[in-house]
Amino acid sequence: EDKVVQSPLSLVVHEGDTVTLNCSYEVTNFRSLLWYKQEKKAPTFLFMLTSSGIEKKSGRLSSILDKKELSSILNITATQTGDSAIYLCAAGGTSYGKLTFGQGTILTVHP
Amino acid sequence: EAGVTQSPTHLIKTRGQQATLRCSPISGHTSVYWYQQALGLGLQFLLWYDEGEERNRGNFPPRFSGRQFPNYSSELNVNALELEDSALYLCASSLYENTEAFFGQGTRLTVV
Numbered sequence: 407e408d409k410v411v412q413s414p415l416s417l418v419v420h421e422g423d424t425v426t427l428n429c430s431y432e433v434t435n436f437r438s439l440l441w442y443k444q445e446k447k448a449p450t451f452l453f454m455l456t457s458s459g460i461e462k463k464s465g466r467l468s469s470i471l472d473k474k475e476l477s478s479i480l481n482i483t484a485t486q487t488g489d490s491a492i493y494l495c496a497a498g499g500t501s502y503g504k505l506t507f508g509q510g511t512i513l514t515v516h517p
Numbered sequence: 518e519a520g521v522t523q524s525p526t527h528l529i530k531t532r533g534q535q536a537t538l539r540c541s542p543i544s545g546h547t548s549v550y551w552y553q554q555a556l557g558l559g560l561q562f563l564l565w566y567d568e569g570e571e572r573n574r575g576n577f578p579p580r581f582s583g584r585q586f587p588n589y590s591s592e593l594n595v596n597a598l599e600l601e602d603s604a605l606y607l608c609a610s611s612l613y614e615n616t617e618a619f620f621g622q623g624t625r626l627t628v629v
Contacts (some may be wrong), residue, residue: 437615438615440617440618442620447605447607447622447623447625448521448607448620448621448622448623449560449607449620450620451617451618451619451620454616454617494559494560496560498615501573502565502572502573502614502615503548503550503562503565503567503572503573503614504562504565504573504575505550505560505562505618506562507552507559507560507561508559509559510559
């Protein structure tokens with residue numbers, strides 16, 4: 407059965423800190439890995455990584471896919487209070503249309 | 518451009534009743550996905566629709582069903598509601614399968 411595990415489960419930092427969130431996956435015939443930010447209800451799309459796109463960057467956020475280690479990291483530099491949210495990692499594989507989600511990392515950024 | 522829209526925002530039903538949840542995808546998107554997010558649990562895949570057909574379903578009983586209409590909007594039906602069905606139901610859409618999927622705000626279903 408496909409499995410995605412995120413670490414840490416929660417993280418508390420101060421504004422300006424840099425954080426690294428981890429995601430490891432066990433997915434049959436891996437095809438893609440996605441990162442989302444969930445603040446209240448709707449998960450907001452951040453990045454999608456595949457074999458043809460293993461590194462993505464947008465502003466202070468960046469993500470790297472390590473297919474050898476079956477993992478991905480999400481980096482946030484110069485954190486702001488608005489970065490406080492649950493960060494979700496999801497992987498897609500053989501089961502078309504299905505994303506398997508991790509349990510999420512709760513990030514709290516204090517002023 | 519409008520994002521994925523879901524209705525209603527909240528829904529309260531009695532055990533044994535049926536619930537119908539609706540989703541309108543982003544314009545141009547043909548794939549629609551449904552997920553359940555129960556309290557304390559991660560997002561669980563329910564159903565995938567594409568071009569009007571159910572293409573895949575997760576490990577949920579048959580009383581969870583749905584359909585996709587010619588305009589690609591979708592509805593999720595949950596029959597014989599149980600207390601454990603109380604959850605946030607999220608709909609997502611994408612241009613094609615295995616492309617970026619964007620979520621709606623969700624429908625909070627409460628079964629009493």
